Amino acid sequence: MRKDYITDNDTAKSDESTFVENFWTRVWERQGGPRTEQLDISRKDEYPILVKNLASLPRDARILDGGCGLGGWVVALSKEGYDVVGMDISRQTVEELRRVFPDTCFVSGDIRATDFQENYFDAYFSWGVFEHFEAGPGDCLREALRILKPGGRLIISVPLDNLRQSMLGTFAPAQPHAPGARFYQYRFTRSELAREISLSGFELLSFHPIHKRQGVLRGLHHEFGMPYQWLLTRGLSAALSPITPAWWVAHMMLAVARKPSD
Secondary structure, three states: OEEEEEEOHHHOOOOHHHHHHHHHHHHHHHOOOOOOOOOOHHHOOHHHHHHHHHOOOOOOOEEEEEOOOOOHHHHHHHHOOOEEEEEEOOHHHHHHHHHHOOOOEEEEOEOOEOOOOOOOEEEEEEEOOHHHOOOOOHHHHHHHHHHEEEEEEEEEEEEEOOHHHHHHHHHOOOOOOOOOEEEEEEEEOHHHHHHHHHHOOOEEEEEEEEOHHHHHHHHHHHHHOOOOOOHHHHHHHHHHHHHOOHHHHOOEEEEEEEOOOO
């Protein structure tokens, strides 16, 4: 697993849980906070994989979105008839979500240690969250195993240590950390994430590279200095994405796992 660091002088000396909460609270504030405009989740790479894994669930199935952020997936899936709970570590964001969406269930909490009962959820999905704890994803995975019912599905996405990232990490000269730098996230290869999932007690079902165009955009920006907002950058990413192998450039990967049945 490769570590990424960020500079955050505001919380440089805070403990990890406080840092994560404060950092993401500020992110959600910069993005405008919860809003009533609906996220079109049907256009997301994650959507067909998630829906396929939810299709066999009973009508009263309970689903958790772990690290729900601004709650778009929770609101959209609730409107599609699913019984979804959104959990996020940012208490301020959850309070605002409850105010904006009073008929939707949001709770604040740390996905590494929740207050949910054992064997409570039929499915659990989480997009880009398990990578943000320096001890690794093990605590998140073990808690997911605890609160999922036997046979329950876990669907998660994490940053992919793709070929571009791997080559940069291997050949780039070591850089000293800037003042205020602290751990931000891990990037995983397939084998690394598979090992973490298996060690936590899950049965791994499948892997899927996702957000390939975003990965191409990042490559054009970081390696060639092309600004994201340029029409040329966006045009090249649209042209290159379909012909570039996904595992070479995809920004994220999605894993599907199952809690063993009793």
